[in-house]
Amino acid sequence: MSDNLGDNLGDKQAAATALPLAGIKVLELGTLIAGPFCGRMLAEFGAEVIKIEAPGDGDPIRKWRVLKDGTSLWWSVQARNKKSLTLNMKHARGRTIARQLALEADIIVENYRPGVLEKWELGYEQLKALNPATIMVRLSGFGQTGPMKDLPGFGAIGESMGGLRYVSGHADRPPVRVGVSIGDSVAALHGVIGAMMALRHRDTTGGKLKGEGQMVDVALYESVFNLMESLVPEFDHAGVVRERTGGALPGIVPSNTYTTRDGENIVIAGNGDAIFKRLMLAMGRIDLAGDAQLARNDGRVQRTEEIDAAIQAWCDGHDIDSALAVLQAADVPAGKIYSVRDMMTDPQFLAREMFEQHQFADGTPIKLPAISPKLSATPGRTQWIGPTLGQHNHEVLRALGYGDAEIAAMREDGVL
Template sequence: MADAIPAAAPQPQGIAPQALAGVRVVEMGQLIAGPFCGKTLGDFGADVVKIEAVGEGDPLRKWRLLQDGTSVWWQVQSRNKRSVALDLRASEGQETARRLIAEADVLIENFRPGTLEEWGMAPEQLHAANPGLIILRISGYGQTGPYRDLPGFGVVGEAMGGLRHLTAEPGRVPVRVGVSIGDTLAALHGAIGVLLALYHRAAHGGAGQVIDVALHEAVFNCMESLIPEYSAFGAVREPAGSALPGIAPSNAYPCQDGWVLVAGNGDSIFKRLMAAIGRPDLGEDAQLADNTGRVARVVEIDAAIGAWTAERRVDEVLEALAAARVPAGRVYTARDIAEDPHYQARDMLLTQRTRDGRELLVPGIVPKLSSTPGAVRSSAPRLGEDTDAVLVEAGLTQEQIALLRSRGVIR
């Protein structure tokens, strides 16, 4: 496990310069999609200024399990950010936000389409003051189209994108993946868009642009052969539980003390798998030499594997399959991850100190760059903790800041 990260500190001595050092990001989103994108950019050196509503701030501060009154999820989602509490519904708050955006490289927002325009922050207005600005807009259905104005959350995007229909056992209710995967996929697509736009701006004359990410489109982009199969064959892919339809064998199999995932779908891997479970007859069967033949007899193959795993413990199965060079793994819980030596060896478990002085185990940084790696430079801020410092950087005087505070525009 990596050493503890201080609550707020500059980049540690000896750490290589980060890829996005010097990039200023203003984050105006809340909850998951926009802020996850901001977190991703912040992990790689961007200076992320998060604008939150005065009062309660980002609702994520109170989501799921709380420690000292604050969500532990917040500690991950908002590391490497500075918090400015600002009333964007007030004209003075909007003007203050425009001043911050005028000095930024990137603006992230995930409000309902049209909200920026209502606040006098339409892209053309922001570009007039800051031509190089990159504006990332994440919404349920995008900034155009007939569904543009409908309310959209990640779960709806997962359904419309085609994912939710497949996440079920055949004939049973579609279930959610277990995390907010629609929001996260949109955030990652947004981060890719920002990086592409930054590259284009640097290489082609300094112009900014608008990035339009819809939640359902980000999900749909990951749906593999779903539409080509429908187009070519009229095939509507249906739920298949833990199996991978059309690829065999690849499934979850019961053990005496849990489940294992086994991916034996390579031709040579399949032969090694069958030898390992004592079924060389299947491994040498000419009909099962390629994936097409195995798919036709997948029920028989799954039954053979399941009969073998059911007589053994998970550790026994994994040891035997590792020796046979067959991809397999246990179904990890949070405890499994926290105690796993491979996670620890690759710095995927960091001990981060909160602003209240508590130490908290948090996920590490992905991806891993050899020359400009990511780093946790500071832990998640308290609401409005950086308001004064950021406004001073934007050119406001102490008198102006005091006036805004007296009027309830900032906190």
């Protein structure tokens, strides 16, 4: 369980009488990132999320990246507030229990390849026939239809096909990836949004007993594609293919990454017309501040290299702190590029209470990121960090009506 220390966000959240999703039951079927991140957010805001894991090893993410006592530190965040139930889905009784849970759930979250749940008689249409109010969030690489639906599709593939990789990096080098699994995470957020919309529709058409459920079909590549701004109309209307531009934002000037005298990287976004003038005045470039061609963005775009060179020359004469001080005084959006080390001591992060203090079962302290978004009346909270494998087997199965002898027999038979 969590151990929030001091007068921090955890204490304030603990005083909340109810979380916004209290009373909502979620069954999580899936592994790794997209489906579990979707389930995580629902759990953070009060839903009872029962996560089915394979006996033995459980979700592979338990072994990803940095480990403590054989379990990933990532797991502490990705599975917080969830109940872990081990079920052997190759066993008929395991599938029967999963079906029981699915029919009781308000929302089912899954990220298997299309067709897997149908083989287990847990597909959307199969469950809908038994419970028309079923809401199923299905996250997959390419969606539930189309010629690619049966192909494996990880976040990296979604980022590539959805257009993000093509525009990431420098023009003279191969595309690069973002340093986190952004494709999976963006898909998960689409899943949460879709689940909330579907839940609203169900509740306005009769509620859990009589309302209309639906399938939320989330494709990773489409979730990434949804972020791609003006990509399509620019190509369709003007034949423009957006290319890689490094740290700059093409067609919006100036907005780029520069290097200060002490070797730090600083992002300066002086692309608003009034902001640009303030930036030039703060830099002592009265000539550019008063240049009529540069008063609007379309004129500045034509002289992008000149403007960037002027800003970089100014940065060459300032260290990061002095540069930020000048720019903030001039009301110009600018910021240092943070590492996690910077975040952990930053006054803004601390003032917003973006870290929570918890502890492992052995008493070892661990900081986790606080929950976002921040709701003023019913904020989310961490009730416990990622559970041990099968930690909630007895609790979940007893709630379904199984006795201790039956649970013990299922363990012997390899169901759990």
